[in-house]
Amino acid sequence: MTKQRVIMDVDTGSDDAVAIMAAILSPDIDLVGLTTVAGNKEINFTTDNTLRVVELLGADVPVYRGCEKAMVCTLLHNRHGDYTGATGVGTKLDAQGRKIEYHTDCLPLPAPTIREQPEHAVFYLVDTLMRSDGDIVLVPTGPLTNLAMAMRIQPKICQKIKAICFMGGGFKVFNATGASEFNIWADPEAAQIVVTSGVPVTMVPLDATHRANFTLDDARELRSWNTPAADLVATLVEERVAAYNAFQPQELPDSAPLHDALALAAVIDPQVLRDVRLMRVDVDISGGFADGQTICDTRAFPDRTPNVRVALDADRERFVTLIKSLLRSCPAR
Numbered sequence: 495m496t497k498q499r500v501i502m503d504v505d506t507g508s509d510d511a512v513a514i515m516a517a518i519l520s521p522d523i524d525l526v527g528l529t530t531v532a533g534n535k536e537i538n539f540t541t542d543n544t545l546r547v548v549e550l551l552g553a554d555v556p557v558y559r560g561c562e563k564a565m566v567c568t569l570l571h572n573r574h575g576d577y578t579g580a581t582g583v584g585t586k587l588d589a590q591g592r593k594i595e596y597h598t599d600c601l602p603l604p605a606p607t608i609r610e611q612p613e614h615a616v617f618y619l620v621d622t623l624m625r626s627d628g629d630i631v632l633v634p635t636g637p638l639t640n641l642a643m644a645m646r647i648q649p650k651i652c653q654k655i656k657a658i659c660f661m662g663g664g665f666k667v668f669n670a671t672g673a674s675e676f677n678i679w680a681d682p683e684a685a686q687i688v689v690t691s692g693v694p695v696t697m698v699p700l701d702a703t704h705r706a707n708f709t710l711d712d713a714r715e716l717r718s719w720n721t722p723a724a725d726l727v728a729t730l731v732e733e734r735v736a737a738y739n740a741f742q743p744q745e746l747p748d749s750a751p752l753h754d755a756l757a758l759a760a761v762i763d764p765q766v767l768r769d770v771r772l773m774r775v776d777v778d779i780s781g782g783f784a785d786g787q788t789i790c791d792t793r794a795f796p797d798r799t800p801n802v803r804v805a806l807d808a809d810r811e812r813f814v815t816l817i818k819s820l821l822r823s824c825p826a827r
């Protein structure tokens with residue numbers, strides 16, 4: 495069977511890291527390139543972290559640095575403003591007064607010795623897609639700035655993109671504000687450009703990712719394999735569970751979502767997503783209370799053409815089994 499060619503656009507990020515590892519390890523995916531964007535962290539960190547992950551797996555995948563700030567967010571005075579990614583370690587006290595650290599700048603891996611490519615991510619996307627046979631699937635797992643920029647520079651790429659499966663948005667679940675998910679909130683105009691591009695789009699929102707959590711038991715199992723890849727994922731899951739337990743306790747005890755890995759997994763096995771519905775989705779770019787909201791029109795007769803397949807649920811067992819099987823294939827120390 496031919497491998498699916500994929501470009502991932504990432505803001506690495508611990509869940510991005512797991513998604514990248516899964517793509518590299520999957521026999522069904524040819525990971526053509528990785529582009530980075532500011533999001534979880536500033537662009538220096540998201541690029542550096544991406545290189546760390548590629549080097550950990552000894553993969554030969556080029557990394558292209560992309561946009562360091564959102565398209566136009568700075569232009570509206572009442573907007574959240576000039577978001578360029580956070581820096582520093584997030585620290586909060588939990589209900590018991592214990593210090594919980596999360597969102598560290600650097601992944602717990604050695605500094606990379608491999609280097610990023612000289613070309614900017616946006617031009618790489620334009621060139622690669624225009625030269626392709628229309629066979630590349632894009633998996634964005636951060637703010638959609640690079641992709642929207644590429645679409646504006648060369649709109650013809652929209653006919654060249656086979657499909658987009660992105661992590662972002664919320665149907666009823668939100669995290670950045672009461673109405674928006676982080677990746678969309680960070681660059682709402684970019685998200686609106688992408689969902690209205692005419693490319694077949696699948697949205698993997700928080701509603702789905704929160705149904706596919708990894709648990710501390712999963713982390714223990716991964717740890718017992720004693721491989722660098724499984725060890726890293728075990729550590730990331732443990733850190734995420736500590737933060738989620740403290741600030742966003744999940745329905746499944748001692749568990750946390752690995753959002754981005756679900757979007758990548760859906761390219762390998764679409765059945766990891768459940769209750770996928772074609773809807774009209776637009777992004778609120780008003781700068782108001784709902785700025786960055788993915789407005790999913792569930793009416794029987796929406797007045798605009800349905801444009802996005804929205805996953806409302808996920809098959810946790812299937813997803814966790816898939817990720818574990820990919821990590822299992824990675825050689826022991």
Ligand code: RIB
Nearest residue numbers: 507509635636676677753
């Ligand atoms: O809201 C979750 C998303 O925001 C994930 O992609 C995470 O990595 C952050 O970018």
Ligand code: CA
Nearest residue numbers: 507510635636
């Ligand atoms: Ca991400």
